[in-house]
Amino acid sequence: MGALGGLLRSAVPWGQRREDRYTALPLTGGSSDDGNSNYHDDNGEPKDLEQLNDSKHTKYHRFGCGSPSTRRWLSFLLPFFIAAPLGLTDRNLPATHATTYLNGIRGLACFAVLNHHLTMKQDAPWIFRAWGAGDADYHFWQLPWLRSMHAGKGMVCVFFALSGYVLAYSPARKMNAKGPKPLTYGDEMLTSLASSTLRRAIRLFGPMLVIVLLMGCQTYLLPFAHNYDGKAANIFEHLWVIWLRVIPVLNPYRSDYVMPEPVGQTWTLGFEYRLSLILFLVLMATSRVTTAARKSITLSVMVWAFYCDRRWDVFAFLGGALVAEMRFAPLSDDIARLCRTERLRPHRWLVTLLGFLAFMTGLAMCSIPEEAPGAGWPYSMFFDWATPASWNGHHAEPSASWIWYWGGIGSVIMLWGVEQLPLLQRCLSITPLAYLGEISYAYYLLQWGAVQVVGWPLQLYVEKHWGWSHRPAFALFYMSSQISCIVASDYFWRAVDLKFVTLARLVVVDWLGVGKKETNTAAAAAIAMAPMVAVPAAAAGYSQAAPYSPYTAQSEISDDDTLTVSDRDSVAESKPARLVE
Structure with a gap:
């Protein structure tokens, strides 16, 4: 019964905590904003599979797959729906959010x-x-x-x-x-x-x-x-x-x-x-x-x-x-x-x-x-x-x-x-x-x-x-x-x-430069910390730095459809999809 309960909990998303339900998980690790250093490097990017091989995964050792090379091969050869329940892959499905x-x-x-x-x-x-x-x-x-x-x-x-x-x-x-x-x-x-x-x-x-x-x-x-x-x-x-x-x-x-x-x-x-x-x-x-x-x-x-x-x-x-x-x-x-x-x-x-x-x-x-x-x-x-x-x-x-x-x-x-x-x-x-x-x-x-x-x-x-x-x-x-x-x-x-x-x-983005953000952290921080500055001054700051905007402050669905919704930048908002709020 315990195993059956665990299976049901893993399949049903509403058992998760509410604050985690609408957070997207990268395909190579945990949530990008959960603060888990085991799955992210110093820049906040998800670690590669080779980096994750050094961490301890009890499921890997339970099935005799503690070797990094063995885990890497099993992660590649086994389908995800087999490798994931056995803990033989570091790939995760994105967490449940408002448009999953x-x-x-x-x-x-x-x-x-x-x-x-x-x-x-x-x-x-x-x-x-x-x-x-x-x-x-x-x-x-x-x-x-x-x-x-x-x-x-x-x-x-x-x-x-x-x-x-x-x-x-x-x-x-x-x-x-x-x-x-x-x-x-x-x-x-x-x-x-x-x-x-x-x-x-x-x-x-x-x-x-x-x-x-x-x-x-x-x-x-x-x-x-x-x-x-x-x-x-x-x-x-x-x-x-x-x-x-x-x-x-x-x-x-x-x-x-x-x-x-x-x-x-x-x-x-x-x-x-x-x-x-x-x-x-x-x-x-x-x-x-x-x-x-x-x-x-x-x-x-x-x-x-x-x-x-x-x-x-x-x-x-x-x-x-x-x-x-x-x-x-x-x-x-x-x-x-x-x-x-x-x-x-x-x-x-x-x-x-x-x-x-x-x-x-x-x-x-x-x-x-x-x-x-x-x-x-x-x-x-x-x-x-x-x-x-x-x-x-x-x-x-x-x-x-x-x-x-x-x-x-x-x-x-x-x-x-x-x-x-x-x-x-x-x-x-x-x-x-x-x-x-x-x-x-x-x-x-x-x-x-x-x-x-x-x-x-x-x-x-x-x-x-x-x-x-x-x-x-x-x-x-x-x-x-x-x-x-x-x-x-x-x-x-x-x-x-x-x-x-x-x-x-x-x-x-990288080659053609469409949507590529210019990095000027100091100027962007000055704009963000001075909300009462006059509009002309703020406009001048925008011309010198990556523009701050509430539209880009949170992650969002990418404008690309063939990659399914949850595989894109997730929607951070938790607004229910109702006729009215």
């Missing part, structure tokens, strides 16, 4: 996308229908809301809403900061958006190109690769053909759907990059207006894109940014200003009820079926009369257009609902989901590789040579694909994904 739940949503969405890819061919057509759509459509996984566990296309809409939220979080906090804006507000906003724009391409397409190379070699060298046509004379010609297929994804000037084989899942990355550029433009254009005007402009762009060109992706992406704006500037404040009254404070239970209804409604919209959507419950209640004629067909590739219509709307509604439910946020912040969110980008990129190398060969072998029926063979296929994908994603996350985070900051 976004990692949980992202991890579950990736899980649903992989489920969709694993089942869409073997369990068609019933997997695409709602519960009760036909006489044979009464399977457990067709039940309302449970469909979300394999509704991959709807979860893509959730990805876009999350990306918009995360990229807009830091600018929204700066734009809605209390009190007068500092003299350097404009420079800070412009620098932040410039850095985000330049780093975005490296973070999105760097790991993708590594996957393209790996999948190209895999489909050429493995005889059981399903999507290798065998026409290339050698591996270099094969890689060149795949490169030509991938170029449209890297092209930010085309907005059609391109699914390059053998990495068809990368079609969303081209969308992510274009949507990021749109979001940065909207943020820059609205950085000087009031919050009410900013919400109105953002909503207008969303609706106009939805109406003019059926850009569901723009709607979902900017919708996530709108939810981030409402986190710092609730709608109740706008209503109070409009009515010229004091700040409105809706009852806590009313806010919770509205959040729950929004979450359930949005999740149902994101899991709308691909076939016969108007025939199954609860979709038959609204589909026929609420779906516009322009969205009721198969003319929006890569699938039925109504999926993107309802998914785009539902993803924004669902995200807003989760923002109002702190208890649900805590459930989404448990350690397994936080870890799945950390590796989610690699988990998304590697899914077809794991299926090709492990899942399909095993299923074909046991069916052909051992005579297994379809269901047991599918269960083996499913479990082996999931496990191998998670293990491979762990290695890719540590070896590739995090390295591109470092590379992006190195190129943009």
